[in-house]
Amino acid sequence: MGPWGGMPGSWKRATILAIGLGLILILFPLYRLDPNRVVRGTAVFFLDLVGSWGLAAVGFLTWGAVLVLAFGFAAPAVVAVWGLLGLWGLPGLVGQQLVPMGMRLSPELGFWALHIWLLLPLLLDERRRRWPLHLALWGFVLGVLAFQSGSPLSIFVELRSQQNRLLAELVQHLLLSGTSLAVALLLALPLGVAAARTIWGGWVYSLSGLIQTVPTLALLGLLMVPLSGLARLFPTLRAWGLSGIGSAPAVAALAIYALLPLMSGIREGLRAVPPQVREAARGLGLSEWQLFWKVEVPLSLPLVLAGLRTAVVQNLGNAALAPLIGAGGLGYFIFQGIGQTSADMVLLGVLPLLMLTLGADVLLRLLEGAQSERRGHVRAGL
């Protein structure tokens, strides 16, 4: 018998989790107190906080422990939500009086290590449940939004100074993604059906697979040439905003990229329709049109939706490269941040982007789930 004796697995895990938490809290600095954006200041350890923020931190931890016990079954998820809320929220809650005016708290090694430690049990969930992870992430988002005003946490300081810009780039990001996905969808619907049925459709499909191997960045660059050429030839197009740089080539490149997952979802979906079902439909007297809408479309929908999800998530991520050709979007903060070696600025782009992709993933998964539930059957082997 091992050192854990007859302890149940969940309590074993909870204990390892707690010991790890304690070690990280004691050994690594959580924050750094910087006088301004450029100058690096002194490290702040958890033990320093117990001294100065005393009551608040202890109370918070006690309350967290009570929660862990109360929700024993969901402990990792509750601890994660609580931990993330604390890390992101506490500075806003009590830090204002303690951090001198104009100074900021930057996240340090312990801050990020705790994220990994708190989220790992949820990522490694043996039952492959996704809801604990989502509970933690959305709890975190709410926490961030609730405690950000006046918080000395450096990311929030950055956010406050860039609020309007952030909003503008978020809108631009959504516009780029939305437009390119709409264009791609319009093209992919007929092309995907053709890819499943005709020889030339198969060629288009192979071609889009080939394009997928061109790095996104290179594609953006390559598109500049023909588009700027077009704009030179037709001044009216230029007047509408078409040029080698800016939104037009970005939308074009993103749409081309989204084409493959969309097309392959449609193609695989249609190919997954059993031939005997198709034959029965024809034999019973469904017209080709009815066969398509009543049999092929509903039966291929699960794979089509899976393709859509891949396309959307991938598209939102790819759009982060758009600033490189002057098309803006959340990538702006990432590239600015890298240029100024400001991690806070990078995070300002990365965190909203992460929320967008995760949100899209959840919504589309829900849609897929509702679909297969309505059909009342699990697709065997797909």
Next chain:
Amino acid sequence: MSELVFEQVHYTYGSIPAITDLSFSVERGEFVVLIGPSGCGKTTTLKLVNRLLEPTRGRILLRGQDLSTFDPVALRRSMGYVIQDVGLFPHWRVEDNIAAVPRLLKWPRERIRDRVREMLALVGLDPEAYRRKFPHQLSGGEAQRVGIARALAADPPLLLMDEPFGALDPLQRARHQRFLRAIQAKVRKTVLMVTHDLDEAILLADRMLVMNQGRAVQFDSPEAILRSPNNAFVRRFVGTDRSLKRLIRLPVTCCMAAVHPLRLGSDSLEDNGRVWGWVVDEQDRFVGWINFEDTERERWHDAVTPLSWEECATPETNLKDALSMMLALGLKHLPVLDDLGRLVGELNLPTIESLLREDSLES
């Protein structure tokens, strides 16, 4: 006028001939079975009838009119089609599958609902238990029955069935064959059925079309084909036990002998010249048999050897099955019981043997 006529029909897949010079005609209400080795063109023939395929050469007439003049979609809605692999729509419930053609024909909603129930009951599935199920919740046999119900739903005068019992084990198969015969007795249709099971063909067919390599080899009643196969292929195909196979067509009632059983409680054992006798109870229900020799006259009740229900024939049992029962059980006489378990007659081994002898004399 014949319901369906094939006139020198050819069909080639690309350059591979599948049907060559096929001519035959089917009368209204006739049950025709297409039979032949795998790949001989049975499925192709059915698909030519509902125009999933068009003849490369020759023509097909439906009620005297050239098939190519019909609208293919409307034509298919007027024919029931049971495909080889069942092919139920996996995303529709059983009721929606059965309602497929009536909906295409825009029947009123209540009529469709009633029809679905009627069809489920017809194929022996409880409507309330099966209506709302999805195909993946059905066993192979149930799915095939739903496939048959779907084909019959719009009451088509012509029914095309491609190995409708292919996925079933022999026991289920026999049950479904009986049940298909019962349906056919109730709703008389013109049926074109494909099978590769000779016994099934002999049992069900009014006429059998024996095919080989895309050609019709013989088209006649099962009796005629078994009695006089018209060439070496058919002779080989029907096998050396063809006189035995003829018995499939004959119900036990055709050579059943009358019986005078002893009745428990009332009859006393008297000498009737026989050495044994059947025994029934006061309600005429079959009990077993008794050996008269070395049985005390007063206590004959105790000497009855009971026979179970499985050791008896019913009036629907065919002679071949009855014969195999007799051989398996080592009986020279087989009691025949009706639905209520009453003894209606007996079958004697010598009678069957003389039938078989007549057969072999003829051929």
